[in-house]
Amino acid sequence: MTQEQTGIDLNGTVTSPKGFKAGGSACNIKESGSLDLGILTSDNICTAAGVFTTSQIRAAAIEIDEELLENGQAQTIIVNSGNANASTGKRGIGDARKLSELAAKKCGTTQHNSLVSSTGIIGHHLPMELIEEGIQHLELTTQGGHDFARAIMTTDIVPKTGSVKFGDYTIGGCAKGSGMIHPNMATMLAYLTTDAPIEQNMLQTTLVDAVEKTFNLISVDGDTSPSDTVIILANGTDQTKVIKEDSELAKEFAEALTTLCEHLAKAIVRDGEGATKLIEIEIENAKTIPEAKTLIRDLTTSYLLKTAVHGSDPNWGRIVSVIGRSNIEIVGDAVTVAICDTLVFENGEPSPYDEKSVAKAMESDTISIKISVGSGNAYAKGWGCDLSAEYVRINADYTT
Amino acid sequence: MTQEQTGIDLNGTVTSPKGFKAGGSACNIKESGSLDLGILTSDNICTAAGVFTTSQIRAAAIEIDEELLENGQAQTIIVNSGNANASTGKRGIGDARKLSELAAKKCGTTQHNSLVSSTGIIGHHLPMELIEEGIQHLELTTQGGHDFARAIMTTDIVPKTGSVKFGDYTIGGCAKGSGMIHPNMATMLAYLTTDAPIEQNMLQTTLVDAVEKTFNLISVDGDTSPSDTVIILANGTDQTKVIKEDSELAKEFAEALTTLCEHLAKAIVRDGEGATKLIEIEIENAKTIPEAKTLIRDLTTSYLLKTAVHGSDPNWGRIVSVIGRSNIEIVGDAVTVAICDTLVFENGEPSPYDEKSVAKAMESDTISIKISVGSGNAYAKGWGCDLSAEYVRINADYTT
Numbered sequence: 001m002t003q004e005q006t007g008i009d010l011n012g013t014v015t016s017p018k019g020f021k022a023g024g025s026a027c028n029i030k031e032s033g034s035l036d037l038g039i040l041t042s043d044n045i046c047t048a049a050g051v052f053t054t055s056q057i058r059a060a061a062i063e064i065d066e067e068l069l070e071n072g073q074a075q076t077i078i079v080n081s082g083n084a085n086a087s088t089g090k091r092g093i094g095d096a097r098k099l100s101e102l103a104a105k106k107c108g109t110t111q112h113n114s115l116v117s118s119t120g121i122i123g124h125h126l127p128m129e130l131i132e133e134g135i136q137h138l139e140l141t142t143q144g145g146h147d148f149a150r151a152i153m154t155t156d157i158v159p160k161t162g163s164v165k166f167g168d169y170t171i172g173g174c175a176k177g178s179g180m181i182h183p184n185m186a187t188m189l190a191y192l193t194t195d196a197p198i199e200q201n202m203l204q205t206t207l208v209d210a211v212e213k214t215f216n217l218i219s220v221d222g223d224t225s226p227s228d229t230v231i232i233l234a235n236g237t238d239q240t241k242v243i244k245e246d247s248e249l250a251k252e253f254a255e256a257l258t259t260l261c262e263h264l265a266k267a268i269v270r271d272g273e274g275a276t277k278l279i280e281i282e283i284e285n286a287k288t289i290p291e292a293k294t295l296i297r298d299l300t301t302s303y304l305l306k307t308a309v310h311g312s313d314p315n316w317g318r319i320v321s322v323i324g325r326s327n328i329e330i331v332g333d334a335v336t337v338a339i340c341d342t343l344v345f346e347n348g349e350p351s352p353y354d355e356k357s358v359a360k361a362m363e364s365d366t367i368s369i370k371i372s373v374g375s376g377n378a379y380a381k382g383w384g385c386d387l388s389a390e391y392v393r394i395n396a397d398y399t400t
Numbered sequence: 401m402t403q404e405q406t407g408i409d410l411n412g413t414v415t416s417p418k419g420f421k422a423g424g425s426a427c428n429i430k431e432s433g434s435l436d437l438g439i440l441t442s443d444n445i446c447t448a449a450g451v452f453t454t455s456q457i458r459a460a461a462i463e464i465d466e467e468l469l470e471n472g473q474a475q476t477i478i479v480n481s482g483n484a485n486a487s488t489g490k491r492g493i494g495d496a497r498k499l500s501e502l503a504a505k506k507c508g509t510t511q512h513n514s515l516v517s518s519t520g521i522i523g524h525h526l527p528m529e530l531i532e533e534g535i536q537h538l539e540l541t542t543q544g545g546h547d548f549a550r551a552i553m554t555t556d557i558v559p560k561t562g563s564v565k566f567g568d569y570t571i572g573g574c575a576k577g578s579g580m581i582h583p584n585m586a587t588m589l590a591y592l593t594t595d596a597p598i599e600q601n602m603l604q605t606t607l608v609d610a611v612e613k614t615f616n617l618i619s620v621d622g623d624t625s626p627s628d629t630v631i632i633l634a635n636g637t638d639q640t641k642v643i644k645e646d647s648e649l650a651k652e653f654a655e656a657l658t659t660l661c662e663h664l665a666k667a668i669v670r671d672g673e674g675a676t677k678l679i680e681i682e683i684e685n686a687k688t689i690p691e692a693k694t695l696i697r698d699l700t701t702s703y704l705l706k707t708a709v710h711g712s713d714p715n716w717g718r719i720v721s722v723i724g725r726s727n728i729e730i731v732g733d734a735v736t737v738a739i740c741d742t743l744v745f746e747n748g749e750p751s752p753y754d755e756k757s758v759a760k761a762m763e764s765d766t767i768s769i770k771i772s773v774g775s776g777n778a779y780a781k782g783w784g785c786d787l788s789a790e791y792v793r794i795n796a797d798y799t800t
Contacts, residue, residue, distance in 0.1 A: 123717060
């Protein structure tokens with residue numbers, strides 16, 4: 001799908017919707033000296049919703065944000081990269097609260113409306129003095145979304161932003177993906193903004209639904225971070241125009257939000273460590289949507305499939321092997337697999353195909369795999385990346 | 401644990417117990433011209449038991465063997481490597497039956513007592529003429545266990561054999577591990593023999609228990625093959641000495657069998673593609689044994705842990721991250737992690753340790769990781785291997 005078709009503005013950011021400002025600062029939390037502190041704020045208090053990591057071991061920021069979001073409101077988000085403030089005990093919780101206070105003061109709001117995220121090294125305490133110093137140099141502007149997107153990066157190679165329009169409104173967003181520095185773990189963060197007036201309940205349910213269809217269906221390396229966060233702020237204030245559930249505009253909002261989330265989710269996978277190719281997997285005729293998603297997860301985390309894609313090898317045996325071991329209902333005689341739109345396995349039997357032309361098609365940077373499992377009518381789509389020797393080098397050989 | 405402690409004879413094979421013969425032949429199923437057909441046979445009909453792949457897509461040989469083993473008896477096993485006879489439809493089933501007949505004729509038994517295994521390329525029909533020709537040159541001897549162990553290898557680098565004694569009896573065994581050739585998939589095969597007289601029910605339950613504790617707790621790359629097979633033949637005929645359930649000798653048999661299976665399972669992991677280190681993981685204080693095993697599986701399949709071990713990097717953040725996302729009950733404040741016997745994380749908080757000395761210890765070829773999750777009293781032990789750039793090269797870059 002090209003950008004024109006999806007309607008994504010690649011230059012859009014979290015400050016594209018009206019009434020949002022943002023900026024970034026270099027506090028030396030990261031040794032590289034690059035931007036490592038970002039603040040996003042709205043001119044007025046927003047309706048807010050969040051989706052957080054399902055890990056049982058959660059970073060301090062997650063505890064704080066869930067508490068702060070209980071009333072469904074927020075105005076400001078402060079994010080530091082380079083230090084995850086995770087597995088840092090009570091002092092870590094205190095530091096996260098302090099971060100929230102500092103951002104609130106900077107943006108002229110209260111600590112109750114000031115959310116926090118941290119990503120980077122785990123098991124180390126935040127360098128609070130560096131942050132207090134750095135926050136003073138941070139400038140908040142209506143063009144600051146780009147700096148904000150850079151400030152939340154760890155070993156991401158490119159910033160990931162975009163915006164999309166629906167009705168008279170705009171949704172902006174940015175995300176960071178997985179990167180490891182020693183000792184560290186991958187974290188996915190995404191921030192979304194909109195100038196549309198939206199009730200909190202609908203904002204939350206629409207966000208959860210969009211995340212389920214996009215961010216929750218990507219995998220770089222199968223590991224879930226204690227810091228995974230997706231937050232949306234909606235700052236529309238015109239109460240006469242509040243978007244009602246089940247309205248046409250609510251549908252447009254959900255579609256636009258899902259489109260933007262899919263754009264950011266795919267950008268995360270493409271920028272996965274050592275990744276050279278995006279794998280797009282579609283499962284058809286599964287018993288249920290959760291079963292289709294399970295199979296997507298099993299495929300996008302399969303070493304054998306990821307290496308076969310890396311080597312442009314139409315090795316359907318590895319795909320069939322994952323389908324067979326996946327804990328979902330399948331009808332063996334109905335299993336059908338297509339790689340890059342070429343049928344390679346049909347109704348449980350090998351399908352004759354031109355191996356060389358499929359191998360050639362697999363040299364593209366986007367590999368499509370379509371699978372039918374014959375046990376129902378459910379459909380799901382998800383994304384993974386290939387596994388390269390570079391991934392191993394990043395995560396093993398290049399440690400301190 | 402050294403070989404002396406476990407009592408394993410590394411020169412032992414499936415022909416170490418009395419009354420077994422075996423051999424191998426090169427039929428040119430494999431392009432390399434190395435041994436690719438093996439036969440194992442007993443002088444008399446054996447009590448037999450088997451454990452097979454849990455994959456829903458199963459190779460022809462698995463269907464045949466389950467049928468043949470219904471009466472709990474067998475005398476002969478024929479195995480070819482180089483071609484898995486999987487995803488080959490009805491003709492594949494016919495070829496597997498023919499293979500069974502050929503072995504029965506060679507060994508002077510009936511087709512009902514002749515089991516079959518195949519491992520190698522999937523989606524290709526067996527070259528039956530080559531096999532019929534090659535079987536004629538195959539010599540069955542009481543020293544033939546070594547050739548048999550070589551004949552079942554695919555891209556395994558070393559044969560994996562051993563034997564162990566209990567009471568007046570011997571258990572012998574061999575296994576093959578995971579290797580990929582294009583287009584192919586990993587398969588684990590193991591064959592065990594004993595000269596002890598054992599009833600079929602007890603043989604089956606003891607085998608299942610030993611497999612659960614050993615072969616089912618190893619992982620090279622997280623993928624389950626449609627051909628995974630473990631078979632045991634017991635040819636003891638002295639009915640006055642039949643080993644009774646709950647007897648002391650039954651306990652010794654179970655311990656000896658588990659020890660041998662553990663030896664072979666670890667040998668498979670050490671010879672995993674691109675593997676340079678064995679990771680031994682012990683989980684303590686889990687709620688249940690299945691939960692402890694789930695965590696072992698999540699750890700041994702974690703890209704981040706496998707690369708950290710490869711890089712001799714005591715990156716406990718990655719271990720804690722997997723514990724957090726694992727779908728098992730944990731008590732966060734009780735989670736404790738030791739790497740190479742050094743405490744790195746204790747009761748939910750980082751534990752001060754000498755990073756350099758642990759990194760040094762991790763340069764060993766066996767890495768111990770001990771974890772307590774604080775939710776119960778259950779214990780399990782399992783094994784994985786590191787992830788190297790060589791693994792990616794074997795599975796991606798070196799394809800046709």
